[in-house]
Amino acid sequence: MKKIGSPSSVPWSVLVAVENIPDTGLHISIDAPASTRAKLAELAALRELPQLSAVFDLTRQGAEVHVAGQVSARVSQACVVTLEPIESDIQEAVDLKFAPASAGGTELEPKSARKRSLGGDEPPEPLVGGTLDLGALAIEFLILGIDPYPRKAGAQFAPPKVTDAGEHPFAALESLKKNLGGGQS
Numbered sequence: 297m298k299k300i301g302s303p304s305s306v307p308w309s310v311l312v313a314v315e316n317i318p319d320t321g322l323h324i325s326i327d328a329p330a331s332t333r334a335k336l337a338e339l340a341a342l343r344e345l346p347q348l349s350a351v352f353d354l355t356r357q358g359a360e361v362h363v364a365g366q367v368s369a370r371v372s373q374a375c376v377v378t379l380e381p382i383e384s385d386i387q388e389a390v391d392l393k394f395a396p397a398s399a400g401g402t403e404l405e406p407k408s409a410r411k412r413s414l415g416g417d418e419p420p421e422p423l424v425g426g427t428l429d430l431g432a433l434a435i436e437f438l439i440l441g442i443d444p445y446p447r448k449a450g451a452q453f454a455p456p457k458v459t460d461a462g463e464h465p466f467a468a469l470e471s472l473k474k475n476l477g478g479g480q481s
Contacts, residue, residue: 307335308431312354314361315426321355326430336435337371340442343381344372350434352390360420361394361428367437377451386441394428395420 310326328336328348337345352365369386 306429306432306435307339308332308435309429310431310434312428312430313426314356314423314428317354317356317361319356321353323351323353324430325349325351326434328431328434336438340371340439342371342373342442346370346372348434348438350390350430350437352430352433354428357393359396361423363390363392363394363428363430363433365390367434367441369438369441371442373443373446375448375451376445377453378448380448382446382448384443384446386438388437388441390433390437392433393420394423396426397422397424 308328310324312322312324316322326349328345333345333348336348337343347368347370349369350365350367352363355362355364367386367388367390370383371386372381372383374380375382
């Protein structure tokens with residue numbers, strides 16, 4: 297998963313310091329305010345984003361943090377066929393592990409170890425600065441859950457019917473081909 301950016305460039309930032317996560321875990325519910333939803337609707341090319349919330353359970357596992365939960369949203373988009381407004385609900389499950397980034401950057405393990413892990417679980421996401429940004433995480437899963445081609449129920453694309461059987465756009469080329477003797481197979 298690609299990190300959206302620094303907290304100042306993220307439209308919704310809810311930071312949680314790893315050191316503040318108790319051994320018993322931490323349950324957090326967040327709701328995006330109206331101004332944030334308006335910014336996100338513009339960012340995601342939505343007509344409207346009337347609801348965006350997330351519920352997360354954070355559990356420390358040694359130096360790693362396991363984040364499980366769900367991002368819920370209601371989005372309003374334009375149908376790709378009729379251009380009419382269409383609303384849909386998004387429910388995206390979150391199940392990620394975060395591990396501290398190495399001192400030299402964000403590489404968590406040697407490339408040889410990563411190659412071995414490709415067959416099983418994905419490697420953990422980098423945990424930079426000892427904090428998790430749950431707002432940015434909710435945005436990422438919201439964007440993943442948006443249907444890029446929303447279609448209203450029953451809407452089907454029908455190409456326009458050609459009623460004029462006369463001259464078509466390539467008629468001149470067809471007659472030129474016949475005149476030059478290219479019409480034979």
